[in-house]
Amino acid sequence: MQVTATITHFHLGHTTLGAHLYCLCLSSDPFCPCTTTPETIKHFLLHCPHFHSHHTALRSRLSVLAITTLHLPTLIAVSGVHPSRQPAVLHPTSAFLRKSSQLLRL
Template sequence: MALTDHNITPLTLPLYTSKRLIAHTCQSIWNEFLTPVLQTTSVGQYRSDSSPQPWVRKISCKLDVVLTHLHLGQTRLTTHLQRMSLAPDPYCPWCISIPETMNHFMLECPRFHLHRVVLQEELRALGVTTFDLPTLLGATGIDSSWQSAVLCLICAFLNKTNQLQRL
């Protein structure tokens, strides 16, 4: 059956437009599939779709890897290591009786209190008033123009606490 049988005129699209349409369609289908999966994992706290994430900065491979591990929850924190049978217990090495989760490490551990106070002050100077994991790791709820600055502050926090190598 030819196109003229249905009175349809074929459109001639430039190659780059065709590629963009195909990419957009594939991205939409992937996001439809990905959304329910993200909602059932901890990654869903920091991601809602498959778009490029602001933490991939391409400045330092080491920092990009650590930030990606933090987003995925695949770190060398004792809670994760114990889950994989690589550590005898899930407790923080400094707090002894509290599990070393990402929340504890980033927001609660007294060992990093002074560095955390500095981080909070620097974030407030940028107008960021929320201090929680989704804000710190995913830079959610932050204007896109400030996301890279927030991520730089997180990287500085990890460097100052000497935990970058550990994660």
């Protein structure tokens, strides 16, 4: 259930990541602890060096599905994915969320 809620939050753009908390004036800065890059959903799912091995695994799982262009709308299956393939695409994204150990904070 937690994964489904997190994916829904990603769809809505409402998370507890630094950039969103900063926009709500709930954080003093928008930056990811890894760098001076804003901690956005895109940064978390695609670029944060803290999760490099998880990004690699995600890319590998998606390449099996013939998805080679990774961008946020594809990862959360809101565009670029046929409705019949959405569960298959969300499965690796869900695995990333679980393995990153970040679900409780998202």
